[in-house]
Amino acid sequence: MELNGAEILIRFLKDEGVEHVFGYPGGAVLYIYDELFKQENVKHILVRHEQGATHAADGYARSTGKPGVVLVTSGPGATNAVTGIATAYMDSIPMVVITGQVPTGAIGSDAFQEVDAVGITRPCVKHNFLVKDVNDLAETLKKAFYVATTGRPGPVVVDIPKDVTIATTDYVFPETVDMRSYNPVVKGHPKQIQKAVDLLLSAKRPMIYSGGGVVLGDGSKELIDFTRALGAPITNTLMGLGAYPATDEQFVGMLGMHGTYEANMAMHDCDVLISVGARFDDRVVGNIEQFCPDATIIHIDIDPASISKSVVVDVPIVGDVATVLSDMVTLVNKGKKDQDSKALKVWWSQISEWRNMDCLKYDRNSALIKPQFAIETLYNVTNGDAYVASDVGQHQMWAAQFYKFDEPRRWINSGGLGTMGFGLPAAIGVQLAHPDAQVACVTGDASIQMCIQELGTALQYNTPVKIISLNNRYMGMVRQWQEFFYESRYSQSYMETIPDFVKLTESYGHVGMRIEKPGDLEGAMKEAFAMKDRLVFMDIVTDQTENVYPMIQAGKGHHEMHLSPERELA
């Protein structure tokens, strides 16, 4: 059947199983929007800014595992989307971003709303395409979804000139895709796997360090089986939280710059380390020279380029984490009788000692609301069962430390790029994917202002997100660094004016609450979550001077943590 490019695009999205598209119309995509208007299969979510579209699609993708789909116009539509594309790229989130482009004949002429979208996005996409011929459209879209969702996932941009959306051709949904230059490895090398298992079973102080790859690769079940079989302590990266249940006895908390004492000390002292779907990020590793000084390192990753990129590893295993881990479980169970159980016992008693330091301790008797207390209250009120989308800063770290995620895909945050403004649109995307779930957006007074316009989107699509805004009147993390490393010169980290968030929220048609006393917090939060069909903005006035602990200064070793003043007094 002969269809035009715009019809092909919308038909393709339906045939590919796409239910939601996050976007914003404009000149170059008007034919596409006209086709959207004529059908009901693909639901369009109209955001208030293209950055919001990318973050919402991203949150949707992170919480479901399905690719997020974005549709924006040429020029500023595309450039506004770049921050969200880069955010998804850094965290390997599957996303397909369709950008309109000026007509093919006008490309390169500095036409109205023209940018080289393929050129601008090239360094922050897994791949991108410019479709110059309508005959290539369906096949290119298929490739885009295939590349975005397989191997190490990532965002893919498809740039479609306006004339291609009106040109016609026969449409057949491409069921399969063949790319000779793209074949991700799934199965790990059996010899390497055996070698890794032998090392782990002979270890006296084994340690598991797992990351976002386990979430992305749906390897949570296999990770749990593997960890239980091996009996070793496990830490998760910021991106990996929830892949292993945080309430489990073998979990020692998050590692890295703001990781727990026990996780970082266990990293420093272990003799065999297995990294699963983690990329040895600088916030995790600290000083490379001092990283796991006594350990033989095993690394499972689907992306060969992640292996030995910063830390050189001893046993690389390229493959899909779920597949490799399930191969490992069999071998661990087979060889378990040879494990040095005595040494393992000693290792665990050392870990208990570290745990007894109680590194996350804070002042529970404060007359001010401590941000940690706010997150603990959120955890209790939601029974640990919420999706938590976070912005970036201190509140993000406290959420990571104090909300104990027991399931993957519940913790939604911008880990790699650290994009302020991510939280609210991401939470909207999560809520659209899970209409009946409790969805919280943990944010701060600075972050929330970066995409606050999406309160409008939240009302239009009735996404009853609960915004937990820890309001300390500062850019808290900037303030913390200035206090520690710049002799408390708080250069531009304080906004003289911030809006009345309650009134602002109300003007968007939502419910606003301001909470100033610790004693009021639990009741207010319960009240907020009881409003199942309303977005509630909780403006929580917190202690301005609170800092995130423990902290490893950039470039220091895992054993060189600063603990909180409360902890050090105790």
Next chain:
Amino acid sequence: MRHIISVLLENEAGALSRVAGLFSARGYNIESLTVAPTEDASLSRMTVVTEGSEQIIEQIIKQLNKLVDVVKLLDLTEGAHIEREMMLIKVRADGAEGREEIKRLIDIFRGRIIDVTDTTYTLELTGTGSKLDAFIEALGTTTILETVRSGVSGIARGEKSLHV
């Protein structure tokens, strides 16, 4: 160490900029880069000469392989290989003695004179980079008007070949 990496990539618009962008974004060195289509019109062959520690070269190879447009690649420096570069060089050649001297020199280097005017010679010379350097050195006081070098192309010796 200096490495010569041969890359087969999809002959598509933008493929070259993906490779060039990768090198600049990640701070890798490019000593030279050449690219042209192969006998299969859907493929381009690229030769990248780069320098770095073993760890950096390993990363370069992995990152290149990760580009969706890259079909296959080979680090030629891992085995026996041949590298060639072509140079066109235009020199001042006036006065019988000077002209004779340049002609002798290009013969010694097994190059050719490919264009002649009353006052200039244009020379063509092929070889390794160091041979071309040596020729420039040997020209001594001769005035060089223009130099064009192709950058390195390379191929493995013997049976080994990079093809799809």
